[in-house]
Amino acid sequence: MxxxxxxxxxxxxxxxxxxxxxxxxxxxxxxxxxxxxxxxxxxxxxxxxxxxxxxxxxxxxxxxxxxxxxxxxxxxxxxxxxxxxxxPCLKVKPMPSKLSNGYQQLSIEVYGGVLLAPWFDRDLSLAGRVVYRDTSGALKSALINFKRAIGSVPSLAIHLDRAANEGRKINPHVEMDVVLGQSAQKLDFKLLLQEQMQLEGYDNIAEILDFNLSFYDVQPPAVLGLNNEFLASxxxxxxxxxxxxxxxxxxxxxxxxxxxxxxxxxxxxxxxxxxxxxxxxxxxxxxxxxxxxxxxxxxxxxxxxxxxxxxxxxxxxxxxxxxxxxxxxxxxxxxxxxxxxxxxxxxxxxxxxxxxxxxxxxxxxxxxxxxxxxxxxxxxxxxxxxxxxxxxxxxxxxxxxxxxxxxxxxxxxxxxxxxxxxxxxxxxxxxx
CATH class of the missing domain: 3.40.630.10 (Zn peptidases)
Known part of the structure; x- marks a missing residue:
């Protein structure tokens, strides 16, 4: 060794x-x-x-x-x-943009055996790979990472669901679309990705063809415990x-x-x-x-x-x-x-x-x-x-x-x- x-x-x-x-x-x-x-x-x-x-x-x-x-x-x-x-995580669907009551959202699908409840009320960012055609017609890919919190899955207040602490089942299709912002218009998701790619140094982007993107919690890993015995991440x-x-x-x-x-x-x-x-x-x-x-x-x-x-x-x-x-x-x-x-x-x-x-x-x-x-x-x-x-x-x-x-x-x-x-x-x- x-x-x-x-x-x-x-x-x-x-x-x-x-x-x-x-x-x-x-x-x-x-x-x-x-x-x-x-x-x-x-x-x-x-x-x-x-x-x-x-x-x-x-x-x-x-x-x-x-x-x-x-x-x-x-x-x-x-x-x-x-x-x-x-x-296990929340992945972005291929056609994810939604507009509901003036809130821009992205629809998700559940990857793996996710423990769903802890994903509520987290500061979420987005990362993964984007495949695109550049201005010369070549097929290329880019890794992107927003790094900052851009969304959340807000919980429903207990006043509107008094049984929330009594074993309520979570429906991810209905309850876990990620809220990104407020607008009168549906989010142009591919334009958002192109802007992020440009921020990360990718140029000559002609068309985004597809993507594989996952949400993640921006809270960094930490050592914790009275005697610093645990690692949370x-x-x-x-x-x-x-x-x-x-x-x-x-x-x-x-x-x-x-x-x-x-x-x-x-x-x-x-x-x-x-x-x-x-x-x-x-x-x-x-x-x-x-x-x-x-x-x-x-x-x-x-x-x-x-x-x-x-x-x-x-x-x-x-x-x-x-x-x-x-x-x-x-x-x-x-x-x-x-x-x-x-x-x-x-x-x-x-x-x-x-x-x-x-x-x-x-x-x-x-x-x-x-x-x-x-x-x-x-x-x-x-x-x-x-x-x-x-x-x-x-x-x-x-x-x-x-x-x-x-x-x-x-x-x-x-x-x-x-x-x-x-x-x-x-x-x-x-x-x-």
Whole structure:
């Protein structure tokens, strides 16, 4: 290992710079380049060198970075870390402009399993990618980020809904259009986007053709708690894991082959060219070992850590947890289990991680399994294991408020997971 550093302030900056998967992948790409990783193009031949450091981006929202180890990956396997770049949010519809009682609004659609209530009364901004035709007729794209608050989803006053605190159901189509301003005219949304693009340095815009834009809360990440023990931020699920995966790879040595892949679309089922059910990881591994038999042998000697957040035991809702499997924030990484394969962990892969945690200074590990009368969520772990035939363990950090507009984690846990991933990337043994 070349070093062992983890910095919560740098994590906070990454979270702040990454309001959408497009921005997260750009930020990770810049970090990889600054650390000496070479960007590859999937449309070209790759000439990989032992000890080389590389990364590839697909469609702007998924990234795979890897070290092509000096030692043969066919003989020593591949250390794979997986995470995802997307988070539940409110996305702008293709024809979003509305005018209601003199208020300009944008209609939204819900992306992923959003916890809707916390999105009300937030200071919202807008970011994402815009595709346009320039004045020469060329097709181009631009990343934009308004950064400032431009809208809100106001709550209905309790005087107009006395049952608001009695379990009222939220209808996102009716109740969650974003209010942007007041006018007698419907907003020309494409003109607004063009003006923002020009503010961000894009010129020669002839026509905006399409866009992929998400609202986000402008409140920055923060360390809080009486003893500064908590980290509050949007998109901890799962940019926290993306950051730690990339940070670990940057610090890893070049002895063994290690891959970090951050897919998109995990929150909606992973079924896309950039999702875990798509071929991206398979494509990258086949480039590392072009011979099919060698590639298959390498995969069967490999292990994947699917890194995604875990549900910390909530002090106000402790009954929602199994009493023996309630992870505590700041008490170490959490191995996640599910007998129905909602998580891909098995006894062998879990035992390996427990063994790894004892190699050197001990790393505390926790276990999570849902109550027997509840079902767990999903991760990229089982999907990748199914697609590749790679042994996998699901692991992550305990958080509160998963899928809220603002989630809560611990300031100590990131370093522990970072240490574990670095140890994983440097170990010669991947099987017990």
């Amino acid at each position: 070349t070093g062992n550093t983890f910095n919560n302030q740098d994590l906070i900056q990454f979270l702040q710079d990454s309001p959408t998967p497009f921005h997260a992948v750009l930020s990770m790409s810049q970090r990889m380049q600054a650390a000496g990783f070479v960007e590859l193009n999937e449309n070209e031949d790759w000439s990989l060198q032992p000890g080389g450091k590389y990364f590839v981006v697909r469609s702007g929202t998924a990234i795979a970075a890897f070290i092509h180890g000096v030692e043969s990956s066919v003989d020593h396997g591949i250390r794979v870390v997986g995470a995802h770049t997307d988070s 949007a998109r901890l699920d799962n940019l926290l894991s993306c950051y730690i995966g990339i940070n670990s790879l940057i610090q890893a040595d070049t002895t063994y082959t290690s891959v970090v892949i951050c897919n998109d679309h995990e929150e909606v089922g992973s079924r896309s060219e950039v999702g875990a059910q798509g071929p991206m990881l398979k494509d990258v591994l086949s480039r590392i070992n072009p011979d099919p038999q060698a590639n298959q042998k390498a995969i069967r000697r490999s292990l994947m850590l699917s890194v995604d957040n875990a549900h910390g035991i909530h002090p106000n809702y402790a009954s929602k947890h199994d009493e023996n499997h309630g992870p505590i924030i700041n008490a170490g990484p959490v191995i996640k289990f599910d007998a129905c394969q909602g998580y891909a962990t098995n006894s062998d892969s879990a035992a390996f991680v427990r063994w790894l945690a004892t190699k050197g200074e001990p790393i505390a590990l926790q276990s999570f399994v849902m109550r027997a009368d509840m079902r767990c969520g999903s991760t990229i772990g089982p999907i990748t294991a199914t697609e590749l035939g790679i042994q996998t363990v699901d692991i992550g950090l305990a958080t509160f408020g998963m899928h809220s507009v603002r989630e809560l984690g611990g300031v100590k846990d990131g370093e522990q997971l970072n240490n574990l991933l670095m140890r994983f990337m440097s170990t010669e043994t991947l099987k017990l």
